[in-house]
Amino acid sequence: MSYLKFDRRLMINLEYSLYRSVLRTNRKGAYQNTSISGCNTSKYQGLLVMPVPYLDDENHVILSAVDETIIQHGAEFNLGIHKYSGDIYYPRGHQYIHEFNCDSVPQTIYRVGGVLLSKETMFSSRENRLMIRYKLIDAHSPTIIRFKPFLAFRKASQLTRENDQVDRSYRQVENGISTCMYFGYPELFLQFNKKPEFIYHSDWYRGIEYIQDQQNGDSYQEDLYVPGYFEMSIEKDEEIILSASDIVVDTSILFDEFEYELRKRTPRSNFYNCLRNSSHQFFYIPKNEETYLLAGYPWFKVRARDLFISLPGSTLAVDRVDDFEKIMDSSIPHLMDFMEEKPLKNIIKQIEDPDVLLWVVWALQQYRKENNETSNEKYTPFLFFIMKYILTNKHPNLKVNNETGLVYTDGHDVAVSWMNATLNGKPVVPRSGYLVEFNALWYNALCFAEEIAEITKDKELTTLFREKIEIVRRTFVTTFMNEAGYLYDYVENDYRDVNVRPNMIFAVSLDYSPLERSQQKSVIDYVTKELLSNCGIRSLSPKSGNFKPHYEGSPEEKTFAYFNGMAFPWLFGSYIEAYLRVFHKSGLSLADRIMVAMEDEMQNNCIGTISEMYDSTPPFLGRGGFSFAMSVSELLRALKLMKSYESEPQKGSTI
The missing domain is CATH 2.70.98 (Beta-galactosidase; Chain A, domain 5)
Structure with missing residues (x-):
């Protein structure tokens, strides 16, 4: 049947x-x-x-x-x-x-x-x-x-x-x-x-x-x-x-x-095969020797942030390491052109966004976990080039504060993060200064780079990265953790954004977290209580006065709702990863319930795939792009992660 x-x-x-x-x-x-x-x-x-x-x-x-x-x-x-x-x-x-x-x-x-x-x-x-x-x-x-x-x-x-x-x-x-x-x-x-x-x-x-x-x-x-x-x-x-x-x-x-x-063709015989088949549909080969990932359908092109967030799920999670290498190898010349201030070929859009290089490092980290024996030699020079580029403040809109070790960006006039909706040329959510996910990614990148430097016996880089790690670990907590037990979304000068948003989840989900385990659990609890929805993680807590649960109304009203309440399936990947890190095998029951709800979407909207976003209250209608690479890829990555925990002995969270 x-x-x-x-x-x-x-x-x-x-x-x-x-x-x-x-x-x-x-x-x-x-x-x-x-x-x-x-x-x-x-x-x-x-x-x-x-x-x-x-x-x-x-x-x-x-x-x-x-x-x-x-x-x-x-x-x-x-x-x-x-x-x-x-x-x-x-x-x-x-x-x-x-x-x-x-x-x-x-x-x-x-x-x-x-x-x-x-x-x-x-x-x-x-x-x-x-x-x-x-x-x-x-x-x-x-x-x-x-x-x-x-x-x-x-x-x-x-x-x-x-x-x-x-x-x-x-x-x-x-x-x-x-x-x-x-x-x-x-x-x-x-x-x-x-x-x-x-x-x-x-x-x-x-x-x-x-x-x-x-x-x-x-x-x-x-x-x-x-x-x-x-x-x-x-x-x-x-x-x-x-x-x-x-x-x-x-x-x-x-x-x-x-x-x-x-x-x-891969038969669409179950939930996993539908996602796997859908992930193949994002592959884009404009020339025989180049491979990229489209951000989605029907109107998206190759977007830098989307590409590197989607890359591990679309390749490694479906046991296609060779495809990861093809896409990464195709992308590196474009990234090098950007970092060396050469003319861009414009195949990969928005390559100048300040968090793109941090997501590149994250993708390389996922590759190393999957392909440990060969990854060190293949991408190590490129990894170190990125880290030196950021540390020397060569990026036009991602700067390292030498005192705090944190990275900051100017997001007043341009949308700098994945929350990139704009109205009248201005960001709807103008996040600026120290962004919580930027710095979670930065801390993780430093730790990963230090890990590789130690393996390659590069003493100078090992020492440099360790010094930065110790500074960032301390300042991250004092900058972002508030008395209520969750993380500020961004901090700029004396302003601390108290909106409960999903960006703090990355401080728990990434391989290296600057938070203590009790702090990790507190963040998870906030995301679960205020942001977890049937078809995604809400972009804003319902307790906020700006919360808009449905993508409806005038074009301006819909643009405002985009990142002020809509639920995003791609965030399930990091949410499930964070939840399992804290609760281990006992967290699988919640992860399973999430996947059951998403499996129902296989017969809705564009069948056999996952939309960009959903209304965050009933009837949870799919919105935006009807097939979205980050949504599909992160669900595939979460499924593989869940499978790895199934064989783990039952244990508590040790908190």
């Missing part, structure tokens, strides 16, 4: 099926995403959405949808579905859906009278190419199938209207056509594994609406261009494959290509 299966009762209920989507990607930044009913509900959705590098740095919706029509004895049954104004859905093809499952690939089974048709959707891992395989499982009379493509050729963040600039021409190619709506775009090749009849009948379908954009207060209505339609007969047990790509393909090998891709 499929782990992700939706029966007819759920599929014909648009209140349910419209709010669940499916995502398929390649490793070039392209993707396919639509609701499980087949109706696009957002401008970011489509069957072929891809970067067009020579136009800009954004994704572009090329092929929005394909409507299939079953024809028997002259009677037409259109399987497509679009929303139009007045809450009208037409055609209502969802009523023919018998079931939908998403084991290896998304599969929809349609039943139209005596016709039973299977539709499987595959996205090539090597090219910007969508393949759809249709199989006529049963039919009692001659059957014709029609394919009508809906084209957009626009930025994913924008919408299009009927216009006279569109190029209505097309040309015949092997078993299909190619067309291009606007100059500067790549051609779209629509081809089949057998020869179709193409009927040219260009027209605009006007007033198509996207319900989720409409509900979010965003622009939501557009016109889509249809150049015509394809028709062909289909026999019982026959398979027809449609290929939509920016390159012409050899149609004689479409069946073999589909089977090749199918064999590579």
Whole structure:
């Protein structure tokens, strides 16, 4: 039985099926995403959405949808579905859906009278190419199938209207056509594994609406261009494959290509496999010799902080050490360019953020724990370069106070931490000075560097790091620990931010903590009581006057809510790590309950993956990016960590 299966009762209920989507990607930044009913509900959705590098740095919706029509004895049954104004859905093809499952690939089974048709959707891992395989499982009379493509050729963040600039021409190619709506775009090749009849009948379908954009207060209505339609007969047990790509393909090998891709897929047979499969979807290989991680879908690119936080979970936690090395090796030249003040290649965005290098060191630390024998030699020089770079205050916005040993940053006018929402060009949460997670990461980095320096018998660096460690251990506690028993979120001059936020969890979760165990337990207790939510750790305590539990309202209200109450799943990784450090094996029951709650999300929002954030009170709706690398990766890392504690003898916290 499929782990992700939706029966007819759920599929014909648009209140349910419209709010669940499916995502398929390649490793070039392209993707396919639509609701499980087949109706696009957002401008970011489509069957072929891809970067067009020579136009800009954004994704572009090329092929929005394909409507299939079953024809028997002259009677037409259109399987497509679009929303139009007045809450009208037409055609209502969802009523023919018998079931939908998403084991290896998304599969929809349609039943139209005596016709039973299977539709499987595959996205090539090597090219910007969508393949759809249709199989006529049963039919009692001659059957014709029609394919009508809906084209957009626009930025994913924008919408299009009927216009006279569109190029209505097309040309015949092997078993299909190619067309291009606007100059500067790549051609779209629509081809089949057998020869179709193409009927040219260009027209605009006007007033198509996207319900989720409409509900979010965003622009939501557009016109889509249809150049015509394809028709062909289909026999019982026959398979027809449609290929939509920016390159012409050899149609004689479409069946073999589909089977090749199918064999590579990880079955979504359980919670872990869904997360593992989802983690693969963030891999981005713009060139054969370079590999990175996208921050998420649908609009994120490669972001430095996200990359290094996600790196251990997306690679080491799924036993892919070689992938860690590929991504780290691809990233190091960019980091060196930044530290040596050379021109940046702009593949990794926001590389100048002040905590990025601290997360790089953390990622290297995770690598060493996983791959102890070879890690010292491979990345030790780079590790020491980073530490010297920070210690000599060469970073433009991360400085070491020689008296306290702590690091500080200026966050008044720019968002410097992961809480990076801005309004009118200013940070919504203007964290500045000594930030608690920056300094927890800094203390951990010093301790890790001292560990490696001692192993490599570098006495000078060992002495330097030890001196800094002793200073930071003392000043961290006196700077951040308050009488209530939790940590200030940031401290600047005489100001101490008393808001209870999740950033203090890193002072407990990291391998090296400047806190005593009683202090660690106190921090854990605060996070558990005030910030723990069903689908993430809240970004602000409900006791705060600024607390906003739901991502709703005007764009300004939603931006304010982003880091003033929304719950973030990625923080579960560090929370579970901290909880197990304090309570050991006895903490597994809470960790298990967290994972059970997150497993329920496998069938919500974008199925089989985890959203960027969630409302922190019921009904805990997924918000932001519908598939987010940090969320998926940190859950994978937590699962592996939990497994390591399962074999540990039962013991108390020793507090």
